[in-house]
Structure formats: structure tokens, C-alpha cells
Amino acid sequence: MVRLESLVFFAQLAAFTTASPVQSTQGPQNNDAISKRENWNLDDLNKEFKGILWDNAFKDCNAGQLDKLIYTTRAAMSMLDLPFGDPEKKKEYKYTQGWNRYFGDYQWWLSNGFQDIEYATQIEHNLVQVQKYPREGHSSSTSNAKKIHFTCNYKAQVDGEKLCSSGITGAITVAPQGSSFERWTIAFCPYFFTSDKLKYLEDRTKGEKTTFAHIGDLDTYERVLAHELMHVDIVSYKPRHIEDVIGKLTPGGADLQIYGEGRCRDYARRDRPKANTAVRHNADNYSWFFLYYWFDVKWEWSKAGANADEPKTNNQNVEVASTSFPKNERDLQGSTGMPYGCTRHFLPLDSHFHPVVKCDYVGGDFTSKGGCDLTDQCRKPFANGNAVDPACVCTCDGKQTPLRDDKCAGFAGALPGRPSPP
Numbered sequence: 537m538v539r540l541e542s543l544v545f546f547a548q549l550a551a552f553t554t555a556s557p558v559q560s561t562q563g564p565q566n567n568d569a570i571s572k573r574e575n576w577n578l579d580d581l582n583k584e585f586k587g588i589l590w591d592n593a594f595k596d597c598n599a600g601q602l603d604k605l606i607y608t609t610r611a612a613m614s615m616l617d618l619p620f621g622d623p624e625k626k627k628e629y630k631y632t633q634g635w636n637r638y639f640g641d642y643q644w645w646l647s648n649g650f651q652d653i654e655y656a657t658q659i660e661h662n663l664v665q666v667q668k669y670p671r672e673g674h675s676s677s678t679s680n681a682k683k684i685h686f687t688c689n690y691k692a693q694v695d696g697e698k699l700c701s702s703g704i705t706g707a708i709t710v711a712p713q714g715s716s717f718e719r720w721t722i723a724f725c726p727y728f729f730t731s732d733k734l735k736y737l738e739d740r741t742k743g744e745k746t747t748f749a750h751i752g753d754l755d756t757y758e759r760v761l762a763h764e765l766m767h768v769d770i771v772s773y774k775p776r777h778i779e780d781v782i783g784k785l786t787p788g789g790a791d792l793q794i795y796g797e798g799r800c801r802d803y804a805r806r807d808r809p810k811a812n813t814a815v816r817h818n819a820d821n822y823s824w825f826f827l828y829y830w831f832d833v834k835w836e837w838s839k840a841g842a843n844a845d846e847p848k849t850n851n852q853n854v855e856v857a858s859t860s861f862p863k864n865e866r867d868l869q870g871s872t873g874m875p876y877g878c879t880r881h882f883l884p885l886d887s888h889f890h891p892v893v894k895c896d897y898v899g900g901d902f903t904s905k906g907g908c909d910l911t912d913q914c915r916k917p918f919a920n921g922n923a924v925d926p927a928c929v930c931t932c933d934g935k936q937t938p939l940r941d942d943k944c945a946g947f948a949g950a951l952p953g954r955p956s957p958p
């Protein structure tokens with residue numbers, strides 16, 4: 537089945553979607569490569585963003601759309617950089633209000649055993665990866681298959697599913713497997729370009745200052761992009777895909793799509809004083825973390841005494857349009873293990889007297905001898921033994937393939953009953 541995942545806005549906002557006309561001038565449409573557009577040079581952009589391919593956007597976005605995509609992507613980088621580049625908070629973002637609000641108090645993760653600490657490390661890994669991948673790209677491949685393809689061609693259909701069909705879908709991520717898009721693709725929908733609910737991060741920041749309680753009113757193009765980037769499997773930790781989680785906000789409550797600031801916050805705090813470890817699979821939680829962090833720094837919310845433990849939101853029962861193929865929370869199987877590239881350092885301890893977890897940029901999956909994709913877990917044998925990690929997954933031409941297939945050779949460790957590879 538084709539996987540489509542989108543950022544859909546709350547249904548009660550639908551009335552606004554018709555208020556702005558869709559921009560009428562379509563971009564040039566032909567199959568030739570287009571290397572120059574009004575203000576832009578394709579080569580320069582592909583060099584600036586080694587993890588993104590702009591070729592389709594150059595063909596199918598109109599001038600205004602292309603401007604918006606490029607401005608958004610550049611500014612999103614500033615937003616994604618901030619948790620790593622803020623001198624006051626470097627390496628300490630786990631102890632900020634933003635983390636607390638969208639992933640749950642870090643103390644909760646620490647107090648529930650080693651597995652939860654590994655899960656928290658997966659979040660850190662994903663934050664590092666999404667910050668680096670758009671600019672740095674894949675660590676070892678310059679293939680177009682390892683780039684995120686941008687397009688405005690929302691009219692394209694994928695196996696009969698129309699993209700952007702809800703009218704309140706901001707953007708949609710399409711996995712390459714079995715779809716007419718051969719690569720990981722983010723399609724930007726009319727709503728992204730016309731909604732009056734979205735503004736540039738810069739304009740929000742220059743606008744009227746609000747308190748942290750109004751973060752939900754500060755949505756930006758950059759946050760929408762961050763949400764979609766989380767869905768791209770070549771960026772984030774596998775074998776578990778980061779999706780739009782359907783979950784419960786209270787025990788026995790209704791299944792809801794965990795979209796939107798309020799739901800993400802409540803979901804993160806549902807199991808208090810334990811962490812709700814499923815947040816690590818939900819794209820929207822990551823995107824709100826980045827946006828909140830930005831305003832926390834720019835407007836000094838923490839210094840003003842921001843507190844994530846505010847009352848629950850009142851929009852819990854609002855239905856959202858669904859255009860994706862979500863899985864129920866009960867079907868969520870956790871990815872396990874420390875991500876490759878992340879290590880715990882017990883000395884020196886951090887300012888909260890906990891071990892420092894540090895994740896290096898890994899730059900995506902790696903390639904088997906037969907040209908298939910191997911997940912991070914394939915990089916080293918399981919638990920210091922000689923066996924291949926049970927979580928090592930080989931994907932050939934978009935299909936999960938048994939490791940015994942010769943095409944998958946190149947993983948570390950041995951299969952049961954086989955000697956270890958040389």
C-alpha cells in the first residue's frame with residue numbers, strides 16, 4: 537500500500553481554506569530540466585541543500601510558490617539549528633520547556649529504566665538527523681534516491697489517491713514504495729500557499745509578542761516543513777517510521793489523530809509521571825518542539841516562568857480530516873536500541889548530573905553490496921555478540937528483503953547457522 541502522510545489542519549479551520557484564492561498562474565510544465573527560474577538557479581539550490589532535489593519544484597511550482605518554498609526551507613534551517621546552536625542551552629535542550637511540553641519531562645524518561653533512555657535517545661537522534669539532512673544530505677551517496685524531492689504538483693494521483701484532497705492539507709509526504717513517485721517526495725498543497733493560518737517564522741517573530749500559552753496561534757510554514765521532513769525515512773531512525781500517530785489522550789478515550797499543539801502536548805503528558813514513549817513516533821510532536829524552542833529563546837518564555845503543566849486543551853474531541861493511512865497506537869511497535877551514532881558519556885556528567893547522550897550525524901541508511909538499503913542496526917553486531925542485530929532490515933527496490941538474499945550482503949554480524957562474514 538502506498539503511504540501518504542500529510543499535515544492536515546483541524547477541521548474547524550476548513551472555512552478559512554476557501555477564503556484565499558488558489559494562485560492561478562501555474563509554473564512551466566514540460567519534461568525538460570529547467571535550470572533557471574525567475575530569481576533562482578537550480579544548481580545553486582541543489583548545492584545549498586544536498587539532501588533536497590529541487591528539479592521538480594522548478595518545473596511545477598509557479599513563481600510565488602517557488603519563492604515561498606525556498607524562503608521557507610532556508611528559514612526552517614535556522615529553526616532546526618537553534619536547539620544545537622544556542623550557546624546558553626547547547627546540549628541541554630532535553631531540560632527545556634519545549635522538550636518537556638512535547639516529549640514529556642526528561643526525568644520521566646530517566647526514571648523508567650534503560651529502555652526509555654534508549655527511546656529518548658532515538659528522539660535526539662531524529663532531531664540531529666532532521667537538522668542536518670536537508671543541507672548535508674546522505675553521508676555516502678549523492679544519488680537522487682537519497683534526496684527529498686519537492687513538488688507543487690499536488691494534482692498528481694498516487695494509486696488513485698488524490699494528493700491534498702482534504703483542502704486543509706498543508707503538505708504531503710509520499711514514500712517511494714509502490715507509488716508513481718519514485719523517490720521520497722514532499723508535495724506542497726494549495727493550503728500551504730493560501731492559508732491565512734500560516735506565516736513565515738520571521739514575520740511571527742517580528743510580530744506582537746505573546747506568552748507561551750499562545751504557541752498554538754503562532755504556526756508557520758517552517759513548522760509544516762519540519763513535520764513533513766520527519767516522515768522521510770531516509771532521514772530518521774529506522775526500522776520504525778515516524779508517522780501521524782492515532783492515539784488516546786486518556787486511558788480508554790477515543791482514538792484521535794495526534795495533530796496540533798494541544799493534542800501533542802497532552803499526548804506527551806498522558807502517562808505521567810512516566811513518559812509516553814509513543815511520542816517518538818509522531819511527526820507533529822517534533823515539529824512543535826522546534827517551533828516552541830524558537831520562541832522560547834527569542835521571547836525568553838522560560839525566563840518569564842513558562843510552565844508546560846498548564847491545563848489540558850479544550851479541543852480534544854475535534855475531528856480532523858484524515859488523508860493518510862494511519863496506524864492505531866496499539867499497532868505501534870517500538871523501535872528498540874540505541875541509534876547508531878549515539879553514545880552515553882558518564883564522565884563528565886551534565887549540569888543535571890546525568891550522563892550526557894551525544895548523537896553524531898549519521899546521514900541516513902547505508903548501502904549493501906547489492907545496492908539495497910540497510911538500516912542503522914545493520915552497522916554492528918547485536919549486543920557486542922557475533923549475530924546480526926534482529927532489527928537490521930534490508931530493503932531492495934522498496935521491498936523488505938530477507939537478509940539471506942545475496943543482495944543484502946554487507947551487514948555486520950552473522951545470520952543464524954552461518955559463519956560471520958569476512
Ligand SMILES: [Zn+2]
Nearest residue numbers: 541542543780
Ligand atoms: Zn504527517
